[in-house]
Amino acid sequence: GQQLNQSPQSMFIQEGEDVSMNCTSSSIFNTWLWYKQDPGEGPVLLIALYKAGELTSNGRLTAQFGITRKDSFLNISASIPSDVGIYFCATRVQGAQKLVFGQGTRLTINP
Amino acid sequence: DTGVSQDPRHKITKRGQNVTFRCDPISEHNRLYWYRQTLGQGPEFLTYFQNEAQLEKSRLLSDRFSAERPKGSFSTLEIQRTEQGDSAMYLCASSWTSANTGELFFGEGSRLTVL
Numbered sequence: 001g002q003q004l005n006q007s008p009q010s011m012f013i014q015e016g017e018d019v020s021m022n023c024t025s026s027s028i029f030n031t032w033l034w035y036k037q038d039p040g041e042g043p044v045l046l047i048a049l050y051k052a053g054e055l056t057s058n059g060r061l062t063a064q065f066g067i068t069r070k071d072s073f074l075n076i077s078a079s080i081p082s083d084v085g086i087y088f089c090a091t092r093v094q095g096a097q098k099l100v101f102g103q104g105t106r107l108t109i110n111p
Numbered sequence: 112d113t114g115v116s117q118d119p120r121h122k123i124t125k126r127g128q129n130v131t132f133r134c135d136p137i138s139e140h141n142r143l144y145w146y147r148q149t150l151g152q153g154p155e156f157l158t159y160f161q162n163e164a165q166l167e168k169s170r171l172l173s174d175r176f177s178a179e180r181p182k183g184s185f186s187t188l189e190i191q192r193t194e195q196g197d198s199a200m201y202l203c204a205s206s207w208t209s210a211n212t213g214e215l216f217f218g219e220g221s222r223l224t225v226l
Binding site for chain 1: 115142144151152153154155156159166167169202204214215216217218219220
């Protein structure tokens with residue numbers, strides 16, 4: 001089945017640093033999504049991408065839909081403590097409503 | 112509160128017991144989803160309802176699992192004869208039919224521990 005590979009699995013950074021993470025697949029998709037999950041909470045949608053090459057921002061977050069349609073990138077600028085959490089990429093299986101999620105990138109920030 | 116509500120938040124049970132989780136979606140949403148999340152992994156799709164109709168089921172949903180949404184509003188997920196491998200966070204999500212695909216609103220989850 002479809003598998004999404006997220007990199008890195010974890011990141012330890014200083015407050016104020018920029019963050020980059022990515023998600024790749026061997027399959028082509030028409031949708032890329034980025035969710036954030038805080039401890040003890042459900043995932044929350046950050047950014048949705050629907051077109052190859054699309055670049056979308058949400059505050060300090062910027063995500064891109066790779067031109068090959070097999071990858072996506074998420075960048076966070078000037079990180080702050082509330083950015084701590086697990087970031088998941090996800091995509092929709094063709095012809096179905098279900099989403100497939102990556103294994104997540106855990107972000108830890110040292111103040 | 113107009114978010115997705117799940118109950119209970121935590122459940123500890125002994126192997127072999129039955130458990131039931133409830134999900135109340137956002138009231139205007141007609142699509143409801145169940146996902147399972149184990150430690151260190153992303154959510155895995157279990158099943159999906161549009162109104163009261165169960166339209167998709169994952170192979171993860173063994174015979175011991177059953178989900179219902181009898182009136183097209185709240186949903187229940189029952190696990191019979193629980194096994195230790197069932198220990199996980201069970202997440203419910205909802206969305207509008209007309210929403211762009213992927214814009215799911217998740218609840219806080221029900222964490223199951225099977226001893």
